[in-house]
Amino acid sequence: MIEIHNLSKTYAGGVQALTGIDLKIESGMFGLVGPNGAGKTSLMRILAGLLRVSSGSVSVFGQDMGTAAGKQTAKALLGYLPQELGFYPTLSAREFLDYMAILKGVTDKRLRQTQIEQLLEEVRLTDVADRRLKTFSGGMKRRVGIAQALLGNPKLLIVDEPTVGLDPEERVRFRNLLSGMAKRCTVILSTHIVEDISHSCNDLAVMSKGRVIFRGAPAELVQQARGNVFTVLLRDEPPDGGLSVVSTLQMTDGVQYRVLGKPDGRYEAKPIEPSLEDGYIWLMQHAAQPTS
Numbered sequence: 589m590i591e592i593h594n595l596s597k598t599y600a601g602g603v604q605a606l607t608g609i610d611l612k613i614e615s616g617m618f619g620l621v622g623p624n625g626a627g628k629t630s631l632m633r634i635l636a637g638l639l640r641v642s643s644g645s646v647s648v649f650g651q652d653m654g655t656a657a658g659k660q661t662a663k664a665l666l667g668y669l670p671q672e673l674g675f676y677p678t679l680s681a682r683e684f685l686d687y688m689a690i691l692k693g694v695t696d697k698r699l700r701q702t703q704i705e706q707l708l709e710e711v712r713l714t715d716v717a718d719r720r721l722k723t724f725s726g727g728m729k730r731r732v733g734i735a736q737a738l739l740g741n742p743k744l745l746i747v748d749e750p751t752v753g754l755d756p757e758e759r760v761r762f763r764n765l766l767s768g769m770a771k772r773c774t775v776i777l778s779t780h781i782v783e784d785i786s787h788s789c790n791d792l793a794v795m796s797k798g799r800v801i802f803r804g805a806p807a808e809l810v811q812q813a814r815g816n817v818f819t820v821l822l823r824d825e826p827p828d829g830g831l832s833v834v835s836t837l838q839m840t841d842g843v844q845y846r847v848l849g850k851p852d853g854r855y856e857a858k859p860i861e862p863s864l865e866d867g868y869i870w871l872m873q874h875a876a877q878p879t880s
């Protein structure tokens with residue numbers, strides 16, 4: 589479905605955002621995880637046909653994104669929710685979607701209306717569809733964004749950091765909405781929150797400093813930390829000796845630390861099952877840093 593070969597991207601100012609990316613993405617829900625500045629947005633903009641590559645090749649649905657014709661064909665089949673979606677604050681949700689549908693080339697008015705009403709229903713915004721967007725909460729705006737990306741029934745949905753700024757409840761709802769989408773089209777989701785992908789993605793890549801440092805199933809990422817996750821209960825000082833604390837829990841008899849590393853004999857450490865987040869943090873700390 590998507591094939592990326594030896595892709596690099598250097599911005600005009602000289603920042604090398606992507607280096608030698610090789611990726612194949614199949615159907616289902618694909619997660620792209622990495623810290624700030626890893627290159628997630630750059631990669632997604634390239635996949636959406638909005639940013640040119642410096643070298644290498646990208647094909648989406650067998651279309652070469654390096655050619656104008658290929659890009660045009662692929663773009664008609666995909667929907668994109670950017671990290672920063674520009675809204676028209678004085679338009680209502682319904683008006684905004686109508687406007688976006690026209691831009692996407694849905695010229696038939698009746699067809700547009702049917703599609704928009706369906707999408708409003710799907711993202712649960714029908715009741716507020718005539719309110720101006722400037723009165724919407726962050727979560728509601730994200731849902732308008734998803735509806736916008738789904739106009740024209742794309743076969744590929746690209747969503748960049750869709751859960752940023754959402755409260756935990758809204759985040760869970762949004763995740764479920766995306767999982768639902770993944771049943772009918774391929775979804776590529778970028779995030780720096782590992783939790784966002786733990787329940788929904790069957791395949792993921794971890795990016796760091798413009799490179800892919802891990803590619804596989806969530807369970808394989810969890811494996812990275814196996815044998816290196818412990819809890820230690822301490823009364824006073826936090827643990828030292830090269831251990832990194834992932835989380836803490838206040839107990840009646842001290843503080844329980846969840847740590848990554850190999851605790852030495854000073855600590856009474858209990859080994860525990862790693863989580864996806866443990867695997868991610870372990871990988872970030874131990875991934876071989878390429879020299880070139």
Ligand SMILES: Nc1ncnc2c1ncn2[C@@H]1O[C@H](COP(=O)(O)OP(=O)(O)OP(=O)(O)O)[C@@H](O)[C@H]1O
Nearest residue numbers: 599601603605623624625626627628629630631780
């Ligand atoms: N338009 C631009 N011009 C110059 N440099 C840019 C531009 N956009 C991004 N960069 C740089 O490219 C690198 C990758 O940025 P990118 O936005 O792709 O990362 P990201 O993984 O999406 O980060 P975040 O989690 O903060 O959204 C960063 O060093 C960034 O400063």
Ligand SMILES: [Mg+2]
Nearest residue numbers: 628629671749
């Ligand atoms: Mg980004």
